[in-house]
Amino acid sequence: MPSITDHPSTRRAIPAVPVLSLAAFRPAGKAPPSLLDAPALRHVTSGRIAIGMALRALGVGPGDTVLVPAYHSPSMVPPVHWRGARAVFYRVHPDTTADLDDIAAKLDPTVKAVMATHFFGIPQDLAPLRALCDRHGIGLVEDCAHCLFGTRGPVAVGSSGDYAIGSSMKFFPVYDGGCLVSHRHPLDVRLQGGGAGFEAKAALNTLEAAFAHGRLPVLRAALALPLRLKEALWNRVKARRGARADGTPADGAPAPSTLAPASSDSGFDFDPRWMDRRASLFARLVLRFAARARIVALRRRHYLQLEQALAGLPGCRPLFPALPDGACPWVFPVLFDDPEPVFAALQRARVPVVRFGAVLWPGVDASVCPNSADLGRRLIAFPCHQELSAAERTWLCAAIGDAARAGAAVAA
Incomplete structure (x- = not known):
């Protein structure tokens, strides 16, 4: 997800986004x-x-x-x-x-x-x-x-x-x-598939994300050997192809990144080659069979738990005074008076966060919209998705509290 602040060499302590589970x-x-x-x-x-x-x-x-x-x-x-x-x-x-x-x-x-x-x-x-x-x-x-x-x-x-x-x-x-x-117009567009490579990558990456956070342990054990073989084969293919100065394979084949859109690999790019391509079969099956009521109920519950845990912490307040009826939150957004020391502490603790609007389109600054600049600077949001376990939520609340207090101490 492009809005999740992360570093490629750092595995987050808890899943930043929903990961697959039987639940x-x-x-x-x-x-x-x-x-x-x-x-x-x-x-x-x-x-x-x-x-x-x-x-x-x-x-x-x-x-x-x-x-x-x-x-x-x-x-x-x-x-x-x-x-x-x-x-x-x-x-x-x-x-x-x-x-x-x-x-x-x-x-x-x-x-x-x-x-x-x-x-x-x-x-x-x-x-x-x-x-x-x-x-x-x-x-x-x-x-x-x-x-x-x-x-x-x-x-x-x-x-x-x-x-x-x-x-x-x-x-x-x-x-x-x-x-x-x-709700107002027909959608007269035919979608095409993204290709076998995309379908395989969508399924495997979903499973590997779940395995990385301890989900689906039986399936992980069953697929351990095939996944190791896949990784070895893929590394060998990349080594054989080599790469030009621009990063594309020397044999003219599609670059590995073109197997999936940038949106799936934490990029902001827009690639027109993915226009009129349908979502992967794996993703469509998950959307069809996943329990939607569970998603909404748990996200609301986790949001309210974070709200309660952060009540009274120094130098911060939720962006929204209350969670409205009928809302299903994406994340829990918090405004910090002095965000940078807090953000540094969160990074050290490997807490996944969203800093939506921290990077705006060139030329969009406080002269265009002071509120947007202020939100982008001060807002840090935290995961409240449905796949956070009780232990992960307890750890998250404690880590946010520690970071907020550390940030307040620096500001003082």
């Missing part, structure tokens, strides 16, 4: 509203690919403008440029909601679409923005990358936009996956 498939009651319930749905390899497909469906092209929140992931912008359009950034409020007045002030005849994001799994009220877009004949792309499940009152996520996009990798234990949905 993922246990029945858990009635499933809550989900982006996956939309009447028109396509499973693709990532949310950014879905953004590109949504902009294409809206007819965005050269000379057009797309309004994008100033608080964003850099992966949101390349799909706009792929369409030949220009990204213009609008302000957000301190609670991440869209600044409707700033959006209205930026409307001109070139604006073809607006992207609106439900940050961190908290559904926003998009009715006013939907009305503004309708008055001006502008398309609305509802960015649900953080918000695959949930409602705002009676309104399900994904139902306000002309098109909505999701990132199933943030909510399910899968290596790849996003979706493009619509």
Whole structure:
């Protein structure tokens, strides 16, 4: 996941994202509203690919403008440029909601679409923005990358936009996956497979991530020899091919990284070669059979546990005063008065964190949106996903508390 702060040589003490377990498939009651319930749905390899497909469906092209929140992931912008359009950034409020007045002030005849994001799994009220877009004949792309499940009152996520996009990798234990949905338009697009190499990598990487964190021990033992042989074979293939100065294999074959999109390997890049490619079969099977009600119930429970554990810690507060009914959180976002000493302590303790918005598109700074710059600097978010065990959650709460107190001591 590109938003997870990590170092390739450091294995995190607990899983930063959901990892596969048998518990993922246990029945858990009635499933809550989900982006996956939309009447028109396509499973693709990532949310950014879905953004590109949504902009294409809206007819965005050269000379057009797309309004994008100033608080964003850099992966949101390349799909706009792929369409030949220009990204213009609008302000957000301190609670991440869209600044409707700033959006209205930026409307001109070139604006073809607006992207609106439900940050961190908290559904926003998009009715006013939907009305503004309708008055001006502008398309609305509802960015649900953080918000695959949930409602705002009676309104399900994904139902306000002309098109909505999701990132199933943030909510399910899968290596790849996003979706493009619509409640308003048909999706007249045919998807193709990503190839045998992609399918194998998606399955193996999902399993290996689970094995690395102690899940599926019986399956791990059964696959130990095949996985060692796979690794040895792959290393031998890479050694035989060699590499050019640009990193591509000397024999002209596809580079190993092209077996999967950058979104699956912690990159922000947008590769048009993955347009109109469907999610892996392994990911689609997990999405079909995993217990969705369990995902929502446990994420809410873990979020509230973190909220309780952090209450009273010095120099910090949750971004949201309370977890709204109908919300399924992606992570637990916290604002720190002096974030850098805390972040350093968290890194030393190998705590997986998200620093969403810490890196914004070039040129987007406090002069464009002071709130976005402040959020990007001060916000550190922590995993609350459904696959955290009781012991892992206890350790996480203690590690965050230690880091917060250490950071406060430095500031003092």
